[in-house]
């Protein structure tokens with residue numbers, strides 16, 4: 363799809379990889395709405411990009427329909443939905459003291475990453491379905507964020523791995539469900555990226571965590587996620603896949 367004149371909703375767009383994607387989308391002539399937590403920098407980011415900010419929480423499933431509805435109204439349509447809202451908990455299947463992984467924690471991480479993503483994809487699809495298709499039959503693109511932990515979860519990442527593998531798993535099925543409408547669905551699985559989420563990792567820790575990458579052996583930069591996200595939006599053949607953006611890294615067990 364062509365970015366010039368297209369409208370995008372960026373969930374998690376106040377920071378990191380989604381912010382970088384919103385920035386590149388706006389620079390190429392797209393119109394943006396930043397959706398993020400109330401306490402985030404969303405208002406400042408939206409102002410910088412000439413867009414609107416709408417506070418939201420992806421775990422408020424019903425509320426997301428209202429917020430996204432208002433965002434679509436403000437934009438005058440929806441062609442691109444990017445989502446990076448997510449997070450992890452560090453806990454083993456059996457903890458070191460022999461007690462079991464908390465079911466509440468497991469469910470919370472699945473709710474935040476997987477159910478949250480599924481919910482906003484259905485809302486986005488409902489809006490995109492109302493678009494007039496472009497000359498090649500396209501109505502919109504939805505992009506979710508997994509992690510390479512979806513495929514090589516490290517020790518203590520079982521909830522996060524299950525949630526992100528769920529996102530990777532639903533991608534092709536959702537693309538097939540929506541194919542007849544000309545709506546594409548893709549997922550990016552990043553390795554370690556230098557964002558708000560990883561801001562607490564010291565330089566030495568980052569070196570250790572990226573030592574198994576083929577090249578480059580460093581954390582990714584948010585704009586490198588954005589380059590892939592924009593390519594996905596622009597290339598109609600990108601559909602139903604989870605693309606690793608990982609410098610050839612495969613996570614070791616720890």
Ligand SMILES: NC(=O)c1ccc[n+]([C@@H]2O[C@H](COP(=O)([O-])OP(=O)(O)OC[C@H]3O[C@@H](n4cnc5c(N)ncnc54)[C@H](O)[C@@H]3O)[C@@H](O)[C@H]2O)c1
Pocket residue numbers: 373374375376377378379380397398399402418419420421446447448449450474507508509510551552553554555556557558559560
């Ligand atoms: N940074 C990494 O190394 C890395 C690697 C693999 C996957 N990921 C995935 O990327 C996403 C995080 O993106 P980032 O690394 O750019 O981090 P980030 O913290 O810079 O940006 C994430 C944004 O999401 C927002 N957010 C968090 N919870 C939310 C909620 N419940 N509702 C609405 N907004 C919410 C945050 O306020 C923040 O602005 C997560 O899904 C994470 O699992 C990150």
